[in-house]
Amino acid sequence: MQDDEQLYYQEFTPSGYGISIKVKKVLFSEESEFQKIEVLDSDSKLGKILTLDDLMVATEGDEYFYHEMIVHIPMLNHPCPKDILIIGGGDGGTVREVFKHNTVEHVTLCEIDKEVVATSKKFFPTLSCEFDNPKLEIIYENAIEFIKDKKNCYDVVLLDTPDPLSLGVGLFTEEFYKNVRDSLKDGGIMVTQSESPVALEEEIKEMYSMLKNAFSIVSTYTSVIPTYPGGYWAWAFCSKDVEPLSFIDEKRAEEITQKCKIYNLNYHKACYALPTFLDELK
Amino acid sequence: MQDDEQLYYQEFTPSGYGISIKVKKVLFSEESEFQKIEVLDSDSKLGKILTLDDLMVATEGDEYFYHEMIVHIPMLNHPCPKDILIIGGGDGGTVREVFKHNTVEHVTLCEIDKEVVATSKKFFPTLSCEFDNPKLEIIYENAIEFIKDKKNCYDVVLLDTPDPLSLGVGLFTEEFYKNVRDSLKDGGIMVTQSESPVALEEEIKEMYSMLKNAFSIVSTYTSVIPTYPGGYWAWAFCSKDVEPLSFIDEKRAEEITQKCKIYNLNYHKACYALPTFLDELK
Numbered sequence: 188m189q190d191d192e193q194l195y196y197q198e199f200t201p202s203g204y205g206i207s208i209k210v211k212k213v214l215f216s217e218e219s220e221f222q223k224i225e226v227l228d229s230d231s232k233l234g235k236i237l238t239l240d241d242l243m244v245a246t247e248g249d250e251y252f253y254h255e256m257i258v259h260i261p262m263l264n265h266p267c268p269k270d271i272l273i274i275g276g277g278d279g280g281t282v283r284e285v286f287k288h289n290t291v292e293h294v295t296l297c298e299i300d301k302e303v304v305a306t307s308k309k310f311f312p313t314l315s316c317e318f319d320n321p322k323l324e325i326i327y328e329n330a331i332e333f334i335k336d337k338k339n340c341y342d343v344v345l346l347d348t349p350d351p352l353s354l355g356v357g358l359f360t361e362e363f364y365k366n367v368r369d370s371l372k373d374g375g376i377m378v379t380q381s382e383s384p385v386a387l388e389e390e391i392k393e394m395y396s397m398l399k400n401a402f403s404i405v406s407t408y409t410s411v412i413p414t415y416p417g418g419y420w421a422w423a424f425c426s427k428d429v430e431p432l433s434f435i436d437e438k439r440a441e442e443i444t445q446k447c448k449i450y451n452l453n454y455h456k457a458c459y460a461l462p463t464f465l466d467e468l469k
Numbered sequence: 470m471q472d473d474e475q476l477y478y479q480e481f482t483p484s485g486y487g488i489s490i491k492v493k494k495v496l497f498s499e500e501s502e503f504q505k506i507e508v509l510d511s512d513s514k515l516g517k518i519l520t521l522d523d524l525m526v527a528t529e530g531d532e533y534f535y536h537e538m539i540v541h542i543p544m545l546n547h548p549c550p551k552d553i554l555i556i557g558g559g560d561g562g563t564v565r566e567v568f569k570h571n572t573v574e575h576v577t578l579c580e581i582d583k584e585v586v587a588t589s590k591k592f593f594p595t596l597s598c599e600f601d602n603p604k605l606e607i608i609y610e611n612a613i614e615f616i617k618d619k620k621n622c623y624d625v626v627l628l629d630t631p632d633p634l635s636l637g638v639g640l641f642t643e644e645f646y647k648n649v650r651d652s653l654k655d656g657g658i659m660v661t662q663s664e665s666p667v668a669l670e671e672e673i674k675e676m677y678s679m680l681k682n683a684f685s686i687v688s689t690y691t692s693v694i695p696t697y698p699g700g701y702w703a704w705a706f707c708s709k710d711v712e713p714l715s716f717i718d719e720k721r722a723e724e725i726t727q728k729c730k731i732y733n734l735n736y737h738k739a740c741y742a743l744p745t746f747l748d749e750l751k
Contacts, residue, residue: 197489203513203530204695207479207489231485248485249667252744385531385695410744411693411701413486413667418700419693444745453742460739462534462692462731 196227196236198243200386204417208233208246215310219302222354226310233414235310237278239303239349243414247313250280252412253380255449257422258284260408260458261343261376263440264424264431268342269293272370274330274358276347277303279315285345286317287446288439294323295341297334299354301327331357337370344370346379351390359394364401368427377402377425384409384465385417395468398423406431407468408458410449421468431459478509478518480525482668486699490515490528497592501584504636508592515696517592519560521585521631525696529595532562534694535662537731538740539704540566542690543625543658545722545737546706546713550624551575554652556612556640558629559585561597567627568599569728570721576605577623579616581636583609613639619652626652628661633672641676646683650709659684659707666691666747667699677750680705688713689750690740692731703750713741 194212199205211230216223227236234247245253258281262268269292273281277298285294298304304325307315317323326333344367349355357363367377379398382391398405402425412420424431435455444451461469476494481487493512498505509518516529527535540563544550551574555563559580567576580586586607589597599605608615626649631637639645649659661680664673680687684707694702706713717737726733743751 195487195489199489199491201513203490203511203515205477205489205491207477207481207487208485209481209487229485233485385693409693411667411691411699413699413701415700417693417695418697419695448746449744451745454744457739457742460735462736463726463733464730 196238196243198416200383200416202386202388202417204386206414206416208236208414210236215306217302219300221300224302224306226306237306237311240354242350245278245280245311245314246414247311249413250314251448252410253420254280254284255447256410256420256458257281257345257347257378257380259443259447259450260422260455261345261378261424262288263436263443263455264429264434265342265374265376266434266436270341270372271295272297272341272344274344274346274348275355276345278307278311279304279318281345281347282323283314283317286320286322287443290439292322294320296323296325297328297330298325299327299329331363334363334366334370339372340370342372342375344375344377346377348380350382351394359397361397361400364398368401368425371427374429375426376429379423379425381407381421381423383415383417383419384421384468385419391421391468395423398425401425403427404430406459407461407465409461409465410458432456478520478525480698482665482698484668484670484699486668488696488698490518490696492518497588499584501582503582506584506588508588519588519593522636524632527560527562527593527596528696529593531695532596533730534692535702536562536566537729538690538692538702539563539627539629539660539662541725541729541732542704542737542740543627543660543706544570545718545725546711546716547624547656547658548716548718552623552654553577554579554623554626556626556628556630557637558627560589560593561586561600563627563629564605565596565599568602568604569725572721574604576602578605578607579610579612580607581609581611613645616645616648616652621654622652624654624657626657626659628659630662632664633676641679643679643682646680650683650707653709656711657708658711661705661707663689663703663705665697665699665701666703666750667701673703673750677705680707683707685709686712688741689743689747691743691747692740714738
């Protein structure tokens with residue numbers, strides 16, 4: 188047992204898992220129209236930490252574990268992803284990874300809170316580095332409204348959303364998933380982050396039930412994210428007409444691997460193999 | 470940031486990752502001849518926690534993430550594992566998993582500290598449930614001495630050791646690995662836990678360098694362990710003559726899967742696919 192005067196970022200889950208990171212100081216703290224935004228300095232190789240409503244969104248040191256996996260798995264399962272929609276993702280990490288693909292012609296980022304983007308630009312240069320890309324359009328709007336009239340628009344949609352227990356609650360509904368489905372072109376793919384499979388077990392089951400009502404193809408892949416409680420994260424690959432691993436653009440995958448710390452072709456093929464206790468998420 | 474009077478088990482690594490588990494009370498605390506042994510009650514589904522010298526060894530709630538992976542990957546890569554040596558592993562979880570294989574004729578557990586075994590028997594019935602198996606022989610001895618005269622004895626050796634920074638230091642040497650190699654029969658396999666690849670990066674590199682001097686075949690596999698810092702763990706598959714995945718006993722694998730929460734054949738085949746930043750551990 189430890190006991191000292193150190194400042195910590197701590198996060199606990201109902202299942203008992205928690206993470207704890209020593210914090211040197213709070214660099215920034217603000218209440219936006221939507222949420223509390225904080226930037227903490229970890230004083231370790233994790234670097235600066237972005238939190239929204241006291242929940243960690245990203246650390247400079249290991250954000251790539253999350254951003255590479257949410258982006259490259261669907262993008263390389265599509266032969267030519269040109270039009271991309273990102274919902275949430277105001278820190279910029281998902282935008283950055285999407286622009287590693289030379290097929291991309293237009294990226295729409297629909298983020299409700301402009302202060303998240305502003306904070307990332309100020310404190311997180313490695314995350315926000317593509318915010319000035321001329322192919323990027325940022326729309327500050329509630330995604331629930333934004334998606335309603337979008338039909339047959341996108342090759343890939345990425346739901347880089349906050350937790351269902353926080354600001355993101357309206358983004359975890361069957362109606363929303365059906366609207367996202369209808370926004371996809373034929374051959375389109377949606378991937379959504381689907382939380383920690385060891386922390387929010389009941390919420391994940393409900394989420395997958397809704398996803399399966401909206402999409403005929405729903406498949407789970409997982410990877411490690413060291414700074415999230417439980418160290419383990421899941422994403423749902425969803426489509427009307429594309430099976431996961433039915434196609435991988437191996438030439439582009441090779442190029443992407445050169446730019447990545449996590450992604451490679453073997454890891455891509457392996458990430459759908461789930462431990463037995465997650466069988467029901469298959 | 471959180472700040473309250475709750476009691477925590479916390480563990481931090483040089484890389485900044487830490488875990489934190491709320492603790493209801495300390496159930497047991499004793500200094501054995503070798504180390505401090507504690508049992509904590511987590512008051513969550515993680516159940517009771519065993520710590521040695523203030524480092525977590527296992528929680529009742531998620532110990533199977535570790536024990537299934539250290540045991541079944543090598544055991545199913547061997548056509549008929551009869552004689553098994555476990556070094557360390559005094560909590561009993563590795564013993565329990567080994568006895569799931571109906572090929573096993575004799576298991577030797579070489580554990581230096583009899584108080585670890587006694588503590589597990591008293592507080593961890595789900596871990597210690599095979600300690601009375603008549604095919605098990607427990608030897609309370611320093612494994613460095615024990616292994617020296619063992620030649621051509623074992624089909625599978627499992628190094629279920631403490632950290633190289635603690636009591637286990639002498640078990641992370643080239644001489645020790647060479648003695649373990651010589652204790653294997655032809656076709657034999659050694660697996661050692663090889664720490665968190667995101668926490669002890671330098672120590673792991675040194676460890677793999679020594680392993681490669683002792684064994685002609687060294688290959689890394691990984692899996693998630695939610696309660697270890699970083700949530701991610703690596704094991705080294707080592708042999709003189711057996712390649713990983715060159716053989717899997719699929720019939721036995723099917724039987725083992727029925728008794729497991731993590732292990733299944735797909736997960737087995739996928740666990741050697743490493744994220745790019747671990748390429749050097751291949």
